[in-house]
Structures are given as C-alpha cells and as structure tokens.
Amino acid sequence: MTRLITVGGAQLGPIARAESRQAVVRRLIDLLIQAHERRCDLVVFPEIALTTFFPRWWMEDQDEIDSFFEREMPGSATRPLFEEAIRRGIGFCLGFAELAREDEATRRYNSAILVDKAGKVVGKYRKVHLPGHADHRPEMPFQHLEKRYFDVGNLGFNTWRTMGGVMGMCICNDRRWPETYRVMGLKGVEVVMLGYNTPTHVPWMPIYDHLNDFHNHLCMQAGAYQNATYVVGVAKAGNEEGCMLLGGSTIVAPSGEIIAMTTTLGDELITARLDLDLCAFSKNAIFNFAQHRRIEHYGLIATQTAAIAPD
Ligand code: ING
Helix, strand or coil: CCCEEEEEEEEECCCCCCCCHHHHHHHHHHHHHHHHHCCCCEEECCCCCCCCCHHHCCCCCHHHHHCCCECCCCCCCCHHHHHHHHHHCCEEEEEEEEEEEECCEEEEEEEEEEECCCCCEEEEEECCCCCCCCCCCCCCCCCCCHHHHCCCCCCCCCEEEECCEEEEEEEHHHHHCHHHHHHHHHCCCCEEEEEECCECCCCCCHHHHHHHHHHHHHHHHHHHHHCCCEEEEEEECEEECCEEECCCCEEECCCCCEEEECCCCCCEEEEEEEECCHHHHHHCCCCCHHHHCCHHHCCCCHHHCCCCCCC
C-alpha cells in the first residue's frame, strides 16, 4: 500500500523580544489549525520557535539568558499547543531553547522535538553545528552567539519510525553540512525536518550575502537528492528586532525538486502530499548504499567507517 502523508511547513514571521510565550503559542496554534484544515498529518515549526532569536545579543546576566529557555516540554505556556494538536490528531516538530539538568550539571541546547498525533514526544534532537562565535564583537551590527549560549548537541543524528514513515530532525546550520543528511540517510530517513533563523546579512562572512537564498535551497536540495529523502525546511523570517531573516521555507522531494515554497516573510503555511515510497526508488537504485557506496576505498580511517543501524 502506498504510504502517503501530508506535511505542513509553518513559517513564522518575526517574534519580538518582548512577545510573550502565550502570544507566540497562539500564533503556532493558528498555523496548526490551518494545517489541520488542509489535512496535514504533521506540521513543522522553525528553530527557536517560542522566542525571538536571542543569540543576536550579547548578554551577561544568566537569569536574562535563561528567560529564553524552556525547563520542561510541554510546560505551562506550550501545553495549549500540545492539547490542540491532540484534539485535532496532528503531529508536529518544534524548535526551542532547552535548559536541562544532566549528570548533576545544567546544560543548554538548541533543541527540537518530534511529537506524534497522540501528543507523545517520540524524538528529540539537539543542534550539533553551532555557527558564529562565542566572543563579543561590538563592532558588528548584531552578534551570532550560539557558541556562547548553547552546548553542542549530544544526541547525534537519529531517525524515528512514526506517522507511517522514517522521520529525522536537524536544525538550521546543520542543513549546510552533508554529514547531517548522510548519517540520517544511512539510518533510512524518508523525511528530514528542520527549522532555521538565517540572517540575510552575515556580518562575519558578508561575501555570500547575495547568495544566501541560493545556498539555503542548494544545501537542502542536495541533501534530499543525495540521501533519497524529503526535506522540510521552515524559516523564522522577516525583520526581527532590526535583523532581517531569510524566508524561503520549502519542501523538497527525494528528486531534489522544490515542491512547495513560501512567498512571504510572515506567518505562512505551505503543504505537500508526500509519497514516502518515492524515497525507495533512489534508495534502491542510484543511492543504494550497499551496492554502490565503497567507504573502504575512500581513504577514511577505520573509526569513520562504522556501519550505522536504523533505530
Ligand atoms: N543561522 C545561520 C544558518 O546557518 C549562518 C547562520 C548563516 C551561517 C549564513 C553561515 C551562513 O542558517 C543559524 N541559526 O544557524
């Protein structure tokens, strides 16, 4: 039987620094309702979807920094989103700043969760590739301090069998690294979900500003094609606290073709009907890893060639 699922990409426009969690969750619920009305099984929200993208500011007061983090998921502010999703029988992927206690220590991650139609958190991912810098650069128009505020993710790239397919997650800068897709590809991924907050001007690397839109789609289309998977990439977009963020949220097919894209910089839902069995065509032919991939001939060292079993 053909495995069809309808997926939504719920792009968010700017979130003001002073915007309450409750007000943002209201926007998420509005998009989730739209997704349900368009018969979505699953809706993907952006990276750090509950607050403004706070790594753009240098902060020293830990309480102020931690005000942007969630200590529990769901918590009081996000429970209405979970409840509405359960009521409507729709799964979702949500990016947020996670404050966790691990090994008697406090850890802070740029995280995303995958929640099934029954409201169960079936998967969690913590961002591995943290771009930007950890030091204060007051000469720049804005900072990019993920290395200061977040620990490197410690969960790896994984896949989860849920909602009729093999799902995977990554976050923002991860989408620029081929390893991100390949590790999930080796674990059989059929839909990679990701959110991003991407400034259109990158102060520490301005030479590619005019190519930001191109690079955004290039990396997701390549990742999809080379690993025979769908990719759903969803922006926080628009002029957020004086920083212009890229839009261009998109859904990419295993062929590498873009099959849906936003056309605004605000809250906007895109949807597509995914035929998950399409992934098998490439996985069993051009990108049949077992038949064609020869890592023992790549010149890698032994530790980098361990086989990876799907979850
Ligand atoms: N943002 C950006 C991203 O990778 C960036 C940072 C932009 C890095 C452009 C390099 C070039 O999309 C986050 N949050 O990772």
